[in-house]
Amino acid sequence: MNRLVVRNARLLDPATRLDQVGDLLVLDGRIADLGSVGPVSGARVVDATGWALMPGLIDLRVASREPGAEHIETLASLADAAVAGGVTTAAVLPATDPPIEEPALVELILRQSDRIGRARLRPWAALTRGFGGQVLAEMGLLSAAGAIGFSDGGHPVAHAGVMRRALAYARTFDRPVMNHPSDPGLVGVATEGELATRAGLSATPAIAERMMLERDLALVALTGGRYHAGPITTAAGVAAIRRAKQDGLPVTADTALPYIALNEVAIADYRTDVKVWPPLRSEADRQAVVAGLADGTLDALSSDHQPHDADAKRLPYSHAAAGIAGVETLLVLALEQVHTGSVGLLDMLARLTTGPGSIIGSDAGRLARGCPADLVLVDLDRPWRIDADAFRSKARNTPFHRRPVQGRIIATVVGGEAVFGTLP
């Protein structure tokens, strides 16, 4: 019988807006009690004075390279990296090779996740066959196998008719349809503006995001299908989501780490480690996205973890792979926005726990009796520098190496077991 008592921790629960010092009891992998917990016989006791205890993070978008490119990232290294970043549930994108579009692959990932026993890996499945944007994936069978939702990853569904049917069909299975909001006719490796013009890089206008979003939102109104947009990276995108929510549409949205931690200025000098898709935006857009997180227009903050090997990034900017291996830096870079006063602590934690949790139907992400004991113990004040060489991920593609941050994870707990760090 697994018994754990964490005492004198600053308990942070965004769902109930709880922020007070207290104890938390874990029995058999679930939270059994919290607040003031009396003596428990045979329990392991952890004194967490000075530290914060919060629900484990739920990350809506991480890319695995297994199956297909295990030399870059395996499910095991991904699960390891996730818990090192405080992420206890990670929704895995379907863009593997082969893509996650067969129920057997969904089951494989769930089975591997159990076997690995660190972060809970939960697969998205392809929305259309081979991400071709034409033939619907077998949503019913994939849902039954355990897919949390449907997405073509970074390939937006261009055909309005296909998107309409996807939204309508998915209703039966109560799963979200996630579309990458960018118009496929307006592409480029940088955001249009003075910077891209001076650098001579192909550029996409920021408005490409709103164009795809507005089409999708109109289709949501037409079909009533559950829709998730992500990542939202522009002020116009945030405004469109805000309006859709005011109109009562079944819409959720997230943004991703690069779009709150960086702006387009970072691409000067052709640094490929900051190349992401969609490209980094202006400072005004970055601020609007952070404000959208603060007021809840954006439900979630994802890492958008995209592992790449060094060769894929040591290319001319246009050819370099897009994406940052970010899952290990999700919590500390989110806390950066808290420390600067841009987003409240419990608000930010909500975007990292209950917000994404409700989108993918997870019962974790809360400090509540009966919920899975997926927890992160954090020293919120401790300063340190991100060290890519210490990543658990096999990938090192991060622009945040050596970045000074504040807030260090002491331990990550999944199902009552410490899977990263040590409980003192």
Next chain:
Amino acid sequence: MGIGGHRVTPYRRAAMIIHAAHRHLLGIEGMSPDDVTRLLNRAEAHAAGTIDPAQLRQGLRGRTVVNLFFENSTRTRTSFELAGKRLGTDVINMAVAASSVSKGETLIDTAQTLNAMRVDLLVVRHPESGAVQLLAKAVDCSVINGGDGSHEHPTQALLDALTIRRRKGRLEGLEVAICGDVAHSRVARSNILLLTLMGARVRVVAPPTLLPTDIERMGVEVHHRMASGLAGADIVMMLRLQKERMAAALVPSVREYYHFYGLDRAKLAVAKPDALVMHPGPMNRGVEIDGEVADDLDRSLIRDQVEMGVAIRMACLEWLLGQLPPPGGAA
């Protein structure tokens, strides 16, 4: 340690630290008016032929210059080759097959190979913006950007400036119209940077589809019609239009482009009576320029540009190679 484990020899390390600001010539961006003037003056002397050729050939004897071209170019490569030979350097041409251009290993592997060969200076042309910078970070030697994607082509802008200065006596205060496919042109960007740096006034003239967003933030005036764009201009600089632009729906057809933007005598008439015409070559006669204008010796500077190219490249090679300690010294 350099990239790939190649050791940077002590004398080179010292040279890098002392002249860190100008170890490479990657773009006009970052150059000062003094830098430009000094290069133009030196090139002027080369153009005038006032320096004893035999003496010149001694100056950089023993230096190795490699022309590394990932994209076809006859003029620029030949111009650098000639410049290098006139200065007594050993010049080697390396052409890299276009098919392997997109493979990253090629660029970094090439850099490591060149490091092992102890090359003194690389002239690099690459079809992707930023690729020359990427290579410069990976090699131990000096690098001259011979044109990267749509980003910069600094020696072209310098030779254009020299050409203009020789005919007009100055750059400051001149009205320069740059016409055509500015969006895809590294020549346009480098020229805008250099000419505005030196006090000229620059207008760009093109249909909106061939102008990059916020180009006016580079300090230029924007015109969509040749009549207004060329009015009162001292210099009319034409850019090459690639045939692919029609397929990409940027302009409807060659004949429509030529009708509205091709430089002929009628369009040139609104410029100053002594306005001069330039083109970085290779020209598309009947697309962006009329043959009659291009070949008019009174108005066209196109041949001068080619001649000044060698002089400018000699000055650039001397500038970077002259900062190195004597060859064979501490190595």
